[in-house]
Amino acid sequence: MTAVQYRPSGRRPQVTPYTTERRIVGTPAEVASTVDRVRRSGRLVAMTYPRPMAEGDGRVFVKVRFLATPVRSTRQVTTDRRRAVLRAAGRAAAVVVPATGLAVAVVYAVSRLVAALLHLLPLLGVALVVTVIAWSLLGRAGVCPGLHCPGCSHGGHR
Numbered sequence: 090m091t092a093v094q095y096r097p098s099g100r101r102p103q104v105t106p107y108t109t110e111r112r113i114v115g116t117p118a119e120v121a122s123t124v125d126r127v128r129r130s131g132r133l134v135a136m137t138y139p140r141p142m143a144e145g146d147g148r149v150f151v152k153v154r155f156l157a158t159p160v161r162s163t164r165q166v167t168t169d170r171r172r173a174v175l176r177a178a179g180r181a182a183a184v185v186v187p188a189t190g191l192a193v194a195v196v197y198a199v200s201r202l203v204a205a206l207l208h209l210l211p212l213l214g215v216a217l218v219v220t221v222i223a224w225s226l227l228g229r230a231g232v233c234p235g236l237h238c239p240g241c242s243h244g245g246h247r
Contacts, residue, residue: 107157108134114150124153132156
């Protein structure tokens with residue numbers, strides 16, 4: 090029954106309040122296999138020496154105390170961190186890509202508006218000059234628009 094005895098490995102499992110104690114019953118080979126499987130998973134905390142069953146049919150039992158949740162390996166933790174980083178990057182990309190597209194569309198629309206206004210600038214200048222001339226001509230009808238015409242007594246000109 091030497092295969093069943095627990096030999097401490099290099100690292101000790103972390104003892105937490107989440108431990109469970111079970112009684113394993115079976116032939117010496119079955120008990121040894123089960124205990125070895127729990128030990129290799131890194132969950133074995135403590136065990137008793139094998140004792141024969143009271144019936145005397147060749148079966149033995151062992152009380153095993155093990156962690157209810159398996160201890161996570163460093164590789165698994167690293168993989169979980171990578172997944173978390175990739176999830177965060179995916180969320181950021183889901184926000185940044187549409188926002189960038191919207192910003193590019195706004196900049197393009199503003200640049201097209203400015204180009205159109207620059208294209209129409211000479212026409213706007215002509216329209217302004219025509220408006221000022223029309224306003225000054227309509228101002229001679231009796232109401233001074235404030236442009237100090239020769240017949241007006243505004244501003245000290247007589």
